[in-house]
Amino acid sequence: MTHLASVPSLVLAAVLAVGPLSGLSSPTAEVNNKAAPPDTIRVTLTEAIIRALDASPEVERRQASRQFAAARREEAQANRYLTDVSLNTAHSFAPGLEDVPSGVSEDRLYLEPDLNNDWSLGALRPFSRFEISVRQPIWTWGELSGNIRAARHGVDVEAARVDQKALEVAARAGKTYYNLLLTKELERLADRTQEVIDRAKREINRLLDEGDESVSQADLFQTRLTEEETKRRIVEIDQNQATARSALRRQLFLPDGTTIAPAADELQPLPFSLHPDSLDHYIQLALQNRPEVEQAQAGVKARKALVDVAQSDYYPKIGVQASLSQSITLPERPNPENPFVGDAFMGTGTRTGIGITQNLNFGQIEARVDQAKAKLNEVQNQQTAARQLVRFEVEETYRKFLIAETSLKSRDRSTTIAGEWLRTEQVNFDLGFGDTENLVKAVRADLKARARYLEAIKRYNLAVLRLLRATGTLTKRARRGTLLDTSSTSGG
Numbered sequence: 353m354t355h356l357a358s359v360p361s362l363v364l365a366a367v368l369a370v371g372p373l374s375g376l377s378s379p380t381a382e383v384n385n386k387a388a389p390p391d392t393i394r395v396t397l398t399e400a401i402i403r404a405l406d407a408s409p410e411v412e413r414r415q416a417s418r419q420f421a422a423a424r425r426e427e428a429q430a431n432r433y434l435t436d437v438s439l440n441t442a443h444s445f446a447p448g449l450e451d452v453p454s455g456v457s458e459d460r461l462y463l464e465p466d467l468n469n470d471w472s473l474g475a476l477r478p479f480s481r482f483e484i485s486v487r488q489p490i491w492t493w494g495e496l497s498g499n500i501r502a503a504r505h506g507v508d509v510e511a512a513r514v515d516q517k518a519l520e521v522a523a524r525a526g527k528t529y530y531n532l533l534l535t536k537e538l539e540r541l542a543d544r545t546q547e548v549i550d551r552a553k554r555e556i557n558r559l560l561d562e563g564d565e566s567v568s569q570a571d572l573f574q575t576r577l578t579e580e581e582t583k584r585r586i587v588e589i590d591q592n593q594a595t596a597r598s599a600l601r602r603q604l605f606l607p608d609g610t611t612i613a614p615a616a617d618e619l620q621p622l623p624f625s626l627h628p629d630s631l632d633h634y635i636q637l638a639l640q641n642r643p644e645v646e647q648a649q650a651g652v653k654a655r656k657a658l659v660d661v662a663q664s665d666y667y668p669k670i671g672v673q674a675s676l677s678q679s680i681t682l683p684e685r686p687n688p689e690n691p692f693v694g695d696a697f698m699g700t701g702t703r704t705g706i707g708i709t710q711n712l713n714f715g716q717i718e719a720r721v722d723q724a725k726a727k728l729n730e731v732q733n734q735q736t737a738a739r740q741l742v743r744f745e746v747e748e749t750y751r752k753f754l755i756a757e758t759s760l761k762s763r764d765r766s767t768t769i770a771g772e773w774l775r776t777e778q779v780n781f782d783l784g785f786g787d788t789e790n791l792v793k794a795v796r797a798d799l800k801a802r803a804r805y806l807e808a809i810k811r812y813n814l815a816v817l818r819l820l821r822a823t824g825t826l827t828k829r830a831r832r833g834t835l836l837d838t839s840s841t842s843g844g
Contacts (some may be wrong), residue, residue: 380539392613393610396614398835399526408521411518411521414516434487435496436486441481445496448475450467450468479681484675486675488671490670493664494660501654509647519643519826522817522821526819532621536614539593546579546582553576583740596615602687619810621809642823661765674702678701679697746823753815756813763804764808770802773798
């Protein structure tokens with residue numbers, strides 16, 4: 353009867369061996385048989401990342417900035433041809449003519465010395481003037497082309513910012529996904545622990561009813577206290593799971609009435625293998641794909657173009673200008689057809705020719721050029737710093753991945769060893785020559801090993817996601833469906 357007397361101790365060990373809630377997890381990650389609500393949406397890791405990217409207002413806000421930059425690029429390109437096209441109109445009143453001599457033709461009225469404009473109210477008539485003017489640059493010494501290049505690279509800068517925010521959102525979605533998946537494991541373990549306690553209570557009550565002296569009321573009280581502790585932890589687990597579920601739902605911007613759940617029923621390591629070239633490969637991959645590097649490169653190109661724009665003011669700008677004007681007064685005033693005489697209130701005029709503009713304030717031009725060069729120097733230093741920061745982040749993430757991978761393998765072996773120990777103690781106990789204390793220790797070791805193994809799985813999976821983010825390939829792999837591609841070892 354010794355093994356029956358140890359039931360309360362085993363129950364207590366099974367509960368206390370788990371430690372803090374973060375360590376609770378399922379030894380076997382068995383399927384949860386609880387029925388899901390009809391409005392439950394199940395998503396895989398890849399689906400969660402893609403949904404988060406598509407619904408994220410943070411990414412959309414960066415997209416709006418990119419669209420604004422694209423519109424500025426179109427504006428700069430439109431300035432290449434017919435830089436200035438305008439229509440100006442003026443509307444007022446024109447005077448009539450007073451004391452018009454009879455018998456004089458309209459073509460000779462300008463020769464009459466006593467002829468005057470009549471500004472009386474009765475003589476005024478509506479007057480309109482229309483003028484169309486155009487300006488076409490011919491040679492600007494790089495001002496137009498520089499503005500176009502700067503605007504084009506400005507779009508690249510904003511596009512890199514979009515990718516940078518997308519990487520952040522994708523990594524956050526992946527972390528939230530695994531937080532929820534881990535709480536499912538916690539819930540299963542808590543349910544099994546409660547089942548063990550219930551069985552222990554029934555067995556102790558049976559033995560007490562039979563008058564077995566190997567158990568006492570103290571064992572029952574101890575089991576009941578353990579049950580209360582387990583109930584408290586079950587409530588805490590349920591609330592943590594609700595929080596994790598809400599976090600993932602809000603990360604995917606789903607309606608409040610929707611229940612989100614991981615499609616996976618088990619917490620398993622991601623199928624990922626390091627590239628044979630290891631660290632150097634991932635550093636080069638990051639330098640090719642990290643948005644920060646692309647943003648810095650585009651920024652340098654844009655600033656170089658703006659230096660060319662500033663320097664263009666040293667030289668004269670050449671262009672063609674043309675204008676066409678039409679003045680109309682109704683009823684019409686006499687308008688003599690004479691190349692030397694014209695009426696400001698009637699007629700058509702045009703001006704066309706080549707124009708030259710030269711800014712003679714060379715002190716201001718030099719100051720603007722110095723400012724542009726200073727901005728260029730700033731972004732060049734930012735580019736150097738960005739490349740070094742990316743190298744460091746990749747190396748740090750890579751080494752943390754190695755630690756997580758080693759920890760996962762070690763925890764896996766520890767789980768195997770603890771399981772073998774527990775099975776050995778159980779066999780010895782069943783044969784009648786086992787030790788209760790050793791069996792309790794084996795139970796505690798097995799539970800701790802399995803809990804720590806599942807924690808190691810989560811750390812490993814997050815380490816994989818962080819490595820993919822550090823190399824700038826997380827969102828690309830997710831969108832092309834190769835995030836969990838076992839045949840890929842490059843991480844790209």
